[in-house]
Amino acid sequence: MRAFGTAVLFGILLIGDSTVTAEKGWGPGFCADTTGLxxxxxxxxxxxxxVTWQAQTQYKDMITRCKTANTYALIQFGHNDQKVMTTTQFAANLTSLTNKIKSAGCSPVLLTSLARRTFSSEHATSDSLGPYSAETIKVASSLGLPLLPLLADSRAYLDKLGKTNAMKFNYASDDTTHLNSLGAKYFGRIVADEVKSKVSALSSYIVSDTALSAKIAAGTL
Structure with missing residues (x-):
């Protein structure tokens, strides 16, 4: 329910790696799909x-911002964890971080990782993030938290779209991990639609874009 007058409005924090950032992730596209927060x-x-995100100034900022009532934290890790830790370690670390964010006062929402735009054929993504995303799903279930299946959603869209068109989202010509502004728009929309569907307290703050959502469902640009 939306708050008015002197009541505290809902807020959202985005927490994660480069595929979420304002510079080359889906974050800006998602925030553009919100209103009234x-x-x-x-x-x-x-x-x-x-682990390493907790040593950043953003972690301290999170602690402060989570003190504001009705603040949700969308949490997406995996891309860099995959390089330096096992899935078991990742699950333990994600659980620990999520509990710290919850203890700070935020309501956590977990997301599986954004798919890499690597393909085994024109309409088949080949992504190695599955085992880590599976752990994210387990952690969300064990903690009783909402889960947004971004890996499955983004792979489904990319598989329909095809490799040729998927390259139009590249942050740089050969960068098939990070997003340019077009990619932020499309994958931010995917996250927004999942929030609207899975996080009822935030649904009224998501601006619908039926035309873009239809393109994503159809696998077109």
């Missing part, structure tokens, strides 16, 4: 894991 603040940091 007290804040939609991007605290993601490039190159970080569930």
């Amino acid at each position: 007290a804040q939609c603040t991007n605290l993601a940091s490039s190159g970080k894991t569930t």
Whole structure:
């Protein structure tokens, strides 16, 4: 329910790695799909894991911002964790970080990772993030938290769209991980639609874009 008058509005923090950041992630596209929030603040940091993000200034900022009532934290890690830790370690670290964010006062929402735009054929993505996303799903279930299946959603869209068109989202010509502004728009929309569907307290703050959602469902641009 939306708050008015002197009541505290709902807010959203984005926490994660470079695929969430304002510079080359889906974060800006998602925040552009919101309205009326007290804040939609991007605290993601490039190159970080569930462990190393906690050493950043963004972690301290999170502690402060979570003190505001009705603040949700969308949490997406995995890309960098995959390089330096096992799935078991990742699950433990994600659980620990999520509990810290909850203890700070925020309501956590977990997301599986954005798919890499690597393909085994024109309409088949080949992504190695599955085992880590599976752990994210387990952690969300064990903690009783909402889960937004971004890996499955983004792979489904990319598989329909095809490799040729998927390259139009590249942050740089050969960068099939990070997003340009077009990519932020499309994948931010995917996250927004999932929030609207899965997080009832935030649904009224998401601006619908039926035309873009239809393009994503159809696998077109």
